Amino acid sequence: MLERKYMLGNEAVAYGLVEGGVEKAYGYPGTPSSEIMEKLIKLSKQYKFYVEWSVNEKVALENGIGSSWGGKKVAVVMKHVGLNVAADPFMTLSYTGIKGGFVLVVADDPYSHSSQNEQDSRRYASFARIPCLDPSSPQEAKEMASYAFELSEKFKIPVMLRLTTRISHAKSDVKIEDKRSKNSLSKFEKNSSRWVVIPANTRQLVVKLNEKQDSIKEELERSPWNKLELSSSKIGVIASGVSYLYAKEAIDSLNLPVSLLKIGTYPPPRGLVSKLLTHTDKVLVVEELDPVLEEFSAMCAKETNPGVSILGKFTHHTPKSGEFCVDTVKKALSKILGKPFKEINVLSNVKKLLPPRPPVLCPGCPHRATFYAMRKVFGKEAIYPSDIGCYTLGIHMGTVDTCVCMGASITISSGLYKSGDDRDIVCSIGDSTFLHTGIPGLINAVYNKSNIVVVILDNGTTAMTGHQPHPGTGITAQGEKTYKVSFEQIVRGCGVNWVKTINPYDLTESIEIFKRAKKISGVRVIIAKGLCALLERKLSGRRKQFEVTDTCIGCKKCIEFGCPAIIWDGEKAVINEQCLGCGVCAQICPTNSIKIKG
Amino acid sequence: MKFDLIIVGVGGQGTILASNVIGISAVKEGIPIKAAETHGMAQRGGSVENHVRIGCKYGPLIPKGSADALLGFEPAEAVKHSHFLSRDGVAIINTEKIIPLSTTSKGFKYPDIDYLISEFKRVFKNVITLNAAGLAREAGSIMTVNTVMLGVLTRYLPIKERIIVETITELVPKKLVEVNLRAFEAGRNVVAA
Numbered sequence: 001m002l003e004r005k006y007m008l009g010n011e012a013v014a015y016g017l018v019e020g021g022v023e024k025a026y027g028y029p030g031t032p033s034s035e036i037m038e039k040l041i042k043l044s045k046q047y048k049f050y051v052e053w054s055v056n057e058k059v060a061l062e063n064g065i066g067s068s069w070g071g072k073k074v075a076v077v078m079k080h081v082g083l084n085v086a087a088d089p090f091m092t093l094s095y096t097g098i099k100g101g102f103v104l105v106v107a108d109d110p111y112s113h114s115s116q117n118e119q120d121s122r123r124y125a126s127f128a129r130i131p132c133l134d135p136s137s138p139q140e141a142k143e144m145a146s147y148a149f150e151l152s153e154k155f156k157i158p159v160m161l162r163l164t165t166r167i168s169h170a171k172s173d174v175k176i177e178d179k180r181s182k183n184s185l186s187k188f189e190k191n192s193s194r195w196v197v198i199p200a201n202t203r204q205l206v207v208k209l210n211e212k213q214d215s216i217k218e219e220l221e222r223s224p225w226n227k228l229e230l231s232s233s234k235i236g237v238i239a240s241g242v243s244y245l246y247a248k249e250a251i252d253s254l255n256l257p258v259s260l261l262k263i264g265t266y267p268p269p270r271g272l273v274s275k276l277l278t279h280t281d282k283v284l285v286v287e288e289l290d291p292v293l294e295e296f297s298a299m300c301a302k303e304t305n306p307g308v309s310i311l312g313k314f315t316h317h318t319p320k321s322g323e324f325c326v327d328t329v330k331k332a333l334s335k336i337l338g339k340p341f342k343e344i345n346v347l348s349n350v351k352k353l354l355p356p357r358p359p360v361l362c363p364g365c366p367h368r369a370t371f372y373a374m375r376k377v378f379g380k381e382a383i384y385p386s387d388i389g390c391y392t393l394g395i396h397m398g399t400v401d402t403c404v405c406m407g408a409s410i411t412i413s414s415g416l417y418k419s420g421d422d423r424d425i426v427c428s429i430g431d432s433t434f435l436h437t438g439i440p441g442l443i444n445a446v447y448n449k450s451n452i453v454v455v456i457l458d459n460g461t462t463a464m465t466g467h468q469p470h471p472g473t474g475i476t477a478q479g480e481k482t483y484k485v486s487f488e489q490i491v492r493g494c495g496v497n498w499v500k501t502i503n504p505y506d507l508t509e510s511i512e513i514f515k516r517a518k519k520i521s522g523v524r525v526i527i528a529k530g531l532c533a534l535l536e537r538k539l540s541g542r543r544k545q546f547e548v549t550d551t552c553i554g555c556k557k558c559i560e561f562g563c564p565a566i567i568w569d570g571e572k573a574v575i576n577e578q579c580l581g582c583g584v585c586a587q588i589c590p591t592n593s594i595k596i597k598g
Numbered sequence: 599m600k601f602d603l604i605i606v607g608v609g610g611q612g613t614i615l616a617s618n619v620i621g622i623s624a625v626k627e628g629i630p631i632k633a634a635e636t637h638g639m640a641q642r643g644g645s646v647e648n649h650v651r652i653g654c655k656y657g658p659l660i661p662k663g664s665a666d667a668l669l670g671f672e673p674a675e676a677v678k679h680s681h682f683l684s685r686d687g688v689a690i691i692n693t694e695k696i697i698p699l700s701t702t703s704k705g706f707k708y709p710d711i712d713y714l715i716s717e718f719k720r721v722f723k724n725v726i727t728l729n730a731a732g733l734a735r736e737a738g739s740i741m742t743v744n745t746v747m748l749g750v751l752t753r754y755l756p757i758k759e760r761i762i763v764e765t766i767t768e769l770v771p772k773k774l775v776e777v778n779l780r781a782f783e784a785g786r787n788v789v790a791a
Contacts, residue, residue: 006621006631031637114637137632137657170658171617171633173625245657253661326661344663347680350717354674355706357698359609359644393642396703464642559702564643568702577740578610 009138009167012174014039016145021181024067025051026060029465030079031114032168033107053477056436057082071185072100080108094128095205101149102158110288110323120289125160132160132266136244138172166242225264236280243286250329274304285312363565364580366504366530367391371399373510382424385412389430390464407437414450426453432462432470446495459532504530507587543581551593558585601652602660606679607671612744617648623761634658688724694731733784742781749785
């Protein structure tokens with residue numbers, strides 16, 4: 001049965017994985033990938049398969065390996081930087097190969113909308129010598145997700161489905177089918193020459209991996225995901241992923257008769273690329289992130305048509321960073337044709353007057369209260385390393401001095417201490433991030449005698465990515481009750497003796513605990529435990545809002561707290577409708593002028 | 599038939615629900631659709647920008663200067679994203695501002711709303727301004743600003759009003775259907791039929 005539904009690209013991927021027969025799905029949340037797993041969780045009840053939020057991406061991928069070797073079709077889902085965490089098993093999995101189809105879904109984030117970098121996962125696929133599929137639309141992403149299992153089992157190799165933000169978070173009408181591929185594979189069979197990568201075995205496995213490459217290339221060369229539209233023009237365009245649609249729209253709107261090659265698979269189809277190159281003088285390569293196709297085309301050109309100019313990032317026809325749009329392609333084509341390109345620029349003088357609007361911590365957020373107390377005690381001088389999560393937005397409060405990757409708060413703190421800095425070092429890390437990759441850093445800090453304060457911001461969820469559960473919540477991805485890990489026990493197990501838990505909304509208590517932490521040395525851990533304000537509102541409804549009464553003297557102490565619900569009207573503070581009723585501003589107000597409304 | 603719409607506002611204003619209503623309604627009408635949404639970090643009170651392309655066979659992002667309509671949930675955000683709107687396009691702008699924290703903590707000033715709107719009108723011919731927040735409160739909840747805005751937009755959309763209303767009814771929680779329909783009606787009445 002065919003059905004057309006309006007959905008996110010990520011949801012389309014989930015449907016594709018289900019059609020392809022996924023039996024075990026593992027992942028760790030991360031924008032822009034999170035909704036794939038969210039949708040799989042919803043579909044898992046109907047189609048009866050297993051989905052888990054794993055503790056981190058390495059754990060997810062290794063669980064996936066076990067299930068695949070155990071004969072199950074597996075999907076492992078993460079954002080691009082998650083693959084860095086999982087790179088260790090990933091780089092060797094291509095050697096051993098797989099048994100049950102293995103689809104690795106990785107979502108890249110050009111322009112770093114919600115990420116710390118914009119690395120290109122196509123590089124990882126070629127690094128590990130595995131095939132990679134690069135869809136141009138949600139519909140194609142769905143088809144590719146399903147096909148990836150087939151490709152994976154045919155060559156006994158993991159297959160990467162590489163998405164980007166404008167595929168994952170695009171929405172479109174997508175045709176879905178109520179079907180499931182079957183699995184007839186046997187259980188795990190012992191075979192040390194395949195599953196044990198001691199040097200003697202791995203030397204054989206790498207030869208086998210290299211031998212597979214030609215037949216994979218042959219298969220992909222004929223794939224429907226690559227398409228060449230040849231014209232009589234001497235200009236050609238090669239485009240991959242969502243950029244193919246940008247190129248198509250630009251070509252259509254400029255009404256140009258150029259040839260267009262759509263690339264959807266990696267390794268790219270050498271025959272099609274060569275064919276285009278022999279028909280053209282100039283070829284524009286349109287791809288976001290790294291010049292993967294551009295380099296490949298230049299290599300093909302050497303053999304087939306050394307006279308053809310390959311234009312793209314190296315020749316400054318397209319940008320080396322950020323994300324593309326139709327105008328990117330129009331501009332590049334205009335340059336090639338020697339025609340003027342007029343940038344659309346309206347109201348630019350008015351735009352300059354607009355105040356910036358960066359994302360901020362939500363009204364009622366427990367992190368804001370913790371940061372406020374932290375800063376009150378440790379002041380401007382202290383160094384505040386932080387980590388990846390909503391709380392990175394604490395940058396606006398002067399309590400985030402560093403942020404690199406998941407888990408890098410505690411470790412960078414220790415390194416700063418070892419660098420000989422005598423300022424207080426107070427770092428913050430979220431609950432999910434602490435479990436993800438924070439723990440080894442804490443063990444290391446104790447073992448190697450660091451002198452830092454670690455604040456675990458436990459808001460009872462993985463908030464930034466949409467409230468996914470984690471081992472500290474006692475609930476699994478599929479909603480079952482499970483063992484709820486205790487942060488205090490973990491921290492003590494790491495060897496920390498001084499551990500305190502605070503309620504962030506009780507400012508007096510928080511400040512007192514921070515003061516006590518400041519007086520002593522060694523590794524000190526404070527667990528700030530307060531449920532995410534958005535989640536709390538969802539679970540228990542709205543709390544009573546606060547208001548500023550007539551006794552306000554306009555001292556701006558509450559304004560300095562930085563809550564978006566408190567605004568300055570020119571003379572006094574006003575609390576608006578965004579107030580979630582956390583009451584911290586009422587504790588800050590020196591004249592007791594903030595009261596519960598009504 | 600093609601209709602490109604850019605919806606802009608501040609994270610938390612319900613812009614995603616608005617684009618969902620249009621997207622689902624388009625699918626009901628059998629019209630192909632592409633959209634792009636802001637998720638993740640930027641949603642936390644930052645600028646949000648949703649592209650909705652009705653009758654589109656290309657990518658989800660609207661080329662600059664070509665949107666048929668701009669739905670501005672907040673006046674400064676409407677100005678900030680005005681480069682997407684075609685000179686012949688219609689702009690529907692909520693005049694109630696949301697003051698960013700940068701005005702209190704970093705000393706930035708929020709320009710005068712009348713000035714913003716008059717500058718906007720100098721470039722674009724077809725500009726509708728309304729206090730959508732006020733109409734939403736009158737309807738019964740500030741959370742229905744998005745439905746008020748949809749009500750105005752319906753006058754211009756190539757999708758039947760009946761389908762839009764039906765989709766709103768399906769998407770909002772049951773107990774909020776009535777207040778949302780009131781909000782929709784208030785928006786719809788802003789522009790004479």
